[in-house]
C-alpha cells in the first residue's frame with residue numbers, strides 16, 4: 267500500500283462570511299443577541315454624544331482670542347490656554363527667564379527619550395544623566411553666567427510636576443528593590459526594619475506624609491538649619507512610592523522558582539551575583555505591569571503637593587481660573603490638563619508594554 | 630568494566646574526592662538521612678537508586694550544600710562543608726549539578742547561560758569564556774542553538790545545555806539528580822549519550838537515576854537507598870545479578 271503524496275492535500279479558503287469586514291463584524295459585534303443589543307445601544311449613545319461635543323470643541327470654539335471674545339459664543343473657549351500658557355506651564359518663574367525651565371524640560375525630555383532605547387543602557391547613560399541633571403539644576407536655579415537666581419519656592423508649574431515625578435520614580439524604584447530584598451533577608455534586624463518601614467508608610471496617606479515633611483519635620487531640625495521645601499516634598503514622595511514598589515517587587519521575588527536559586531548556587535554565584543544576574547532581572551520583568559501602575563499613580567499624586575503650598579501644574583491652572591477674566595472656562599482648562607496628564611501616562615504605559623515584549627524570551 | 634577500575638573503586642589509593650562520614654540530616658523532626666558513609670574516588674561513576682522519598686536527592690544536594698547536613702562530616706576535594714560561606718563557594722565551584730527540571734536561566738541566551746559561571750565565578754575573560762562555551766556546546770551537539778533562549782529548546786536540548794553549563798565550570802565532580810525523568814521518552818537517549826561520553830572521558834559522576842541500562846553500562850558502583858540509608862552498594866554486575874538484601878530485591882523486581 268502507498269500513501270498519497272502530501273502535495274495532493276487541498277488548502278481551501280474559509281467561507282466568505284468568516285473573513286473580511288463582514289466576518290469581523292459578525293465575530294466581534296453581533297455574535298450573540300446581547301452583544302448585538304450592546305452594539306446598538308453604544309452606537310446610539312455615541313451618536314447622541316459625539317456630534318455635540320465635536321461641535322462644541324471644534325466648530326463653535328475660539329482658539330486664541332481675548333477673554334471678552336468668549337462671552338458670546340456657544341463653543342469652547344480654548345483661548346484660556348494660549349493666553350495663560352506661560353503661567354500654567356511655568357507659574358511664578360520670573361517672566362523674562364522662562365526660557366530656562368523650558369530648556370530644562372526639553373533637556374529632560376530628550377534624556378528620557380534617549381533612555382527609552384535599551385541599547386543605550388550603558389555606563390555612558392549615567393554620565394549623560396549626571397551632566398543633564400547638573401545642567402537642569404543650573405538652568406533652574408541660575409546664579410551663574412549672568413542668570414538671575416530663582417529660589418526653589420518659585421519653581422512651579424510643569425517643571426515642578428515633572429521634577430517631582432521623574433526623580434520620585436527614579437529614586438523610589440531602586441529603594442523599593444532594596445526594601446524588598448531586605449524584607450526577604452535572613453538577618454532578623456534588617457528584615458524587621460524593612461517590614462516596619464513598609465507597613466508604616468503604607469498605613470498612612472501621602473497627604474499626611476507631605477504634611478509631616480512640611481510642618482512637623484522642621485520642628486525636629488536644630489535652630490537655623492532649614493531644608494528646602496521642594497526637596498522635603500520630593501523625599502516624601504520617594505519614601506512613599508518606594509514602600510509600594512517594595513511590595514510589588516517582593517511579589518516578583520516570591521514568584522521565582524526555587525530551581526533558579528539552586529542553579530545559581532550550584533555554579534558558585536554568591537548572593538549579590540545571584541540577585542543581580544539571575545533573580546532580579548526575571549523578577550522585575552514579571553512585575554513590570556504592577557510597577558507601572560504604581561509609577562503612574564506616583565506621577566498623578568504629585569499634584570497633592572498643593573496642600574503644602576507648592577504650585578504644580580494643576581495648581582497653576584486653578585490659579586488661572588481664579589482670575590475673574592477667565593473664571594467659567596474650567597472645562598476647557600481641565601480638558602487641557604487631562605490631555606497633558608494622559609499623554610505622559612499613556613507614553614509610560616505604552617513604553618512598559620514595549621519593554622515587556624522586548625524582554626520576552628519565549629516561555 | 631575492567632579489573633583495574635574495579636580495584637580502584639574498592640581500594641582507595643589516595644584521598645577520595647568526596648568523603649561523607651556518619652552524616653545525618655533532619656527535616657524538622659523527620660530523620661531523612663541516617664548515618665550516611667560514602668567515599669568517592671576521582672574518576673568513579675556511581676549510580677544511586679531507590680524508591681521515591683528515600684533521600685537520594687537530599688543526599689546529593691548535601692554534597693554541594695543545597696541542603697545543610699546536621700551531623701557528621703562532608704569533605705569535598707579536601708574542603709569540609711561548614712557554615713563558612715567561602716568554603717561552600719569553593720566546593721560549589723568544583724562540583725557541577727544537573728537538575729531534573731534543567732533550571733536554565735530563561736532570561737539569558739544559551740551561550741550566556743554557559744558563560745555566566747566562568748565569567749563571574751572563575752573571572753575568565755569574556756572572549757575566552759565564549760570560546761569555551763562553544764566548545765562544550767559542540768560536545769553536547771547543540772552549538773547551532775547558542776543564540777537561542779532556553780524557552781525555545783526542547784526538554785532534551787535544555788538538559789544537554791544544562792550539562793554543558795556545569796561543564797563550563799570545569800568541575801571535578803558532576804552530580805545528576807534524575808536528569809532524564811522529566812523528559813519525553815524520545816529525548817532520554819540524547820541526554821544519556823552525552824552522559825556516557827562524559828563518563829568515558831573519566832568524569833567523576835554521582836547519578837541518581839532509574840535508567841538501569843545506564844547503570845549497567847557505565848557505573849563502577851550502584852548504590853541502593855531506602856528510608857534514608859544506604860542499604861547496599863556493589864558493582865553493577867553483582868548488584869543486579871545477586872542483590873543481597875530483601876529490600877533491594879523487591880525494588881529491582883519492581884523496576885526491571
Ligand SMILES: Nc1ncnc2c1ncn2[C@@H]1O[C@H](COP(=O)(O)OP(=O)(O)O)[C@@H](O)[C@H]1O
Nearest residue numbers: 656659661679680681682683684685686687688
Ligand atoms: N524541604 C523539605 N522539607 C521537608 N521534607 C522534605 C523536604 N525535601 C524533601 N523532604 C522529604 O524528605 C524525603 C526524601 O526526599 P528526597 O531526598 O527528595 O527523596 P528522593 O529524591 O529519594 O525521592 C521525602 O520524604 C520528602 O518528602
Ligand SMILES: [Mg+2]
Nearest residue numbers: 685686687807
Ligand atoms: Mg528526588
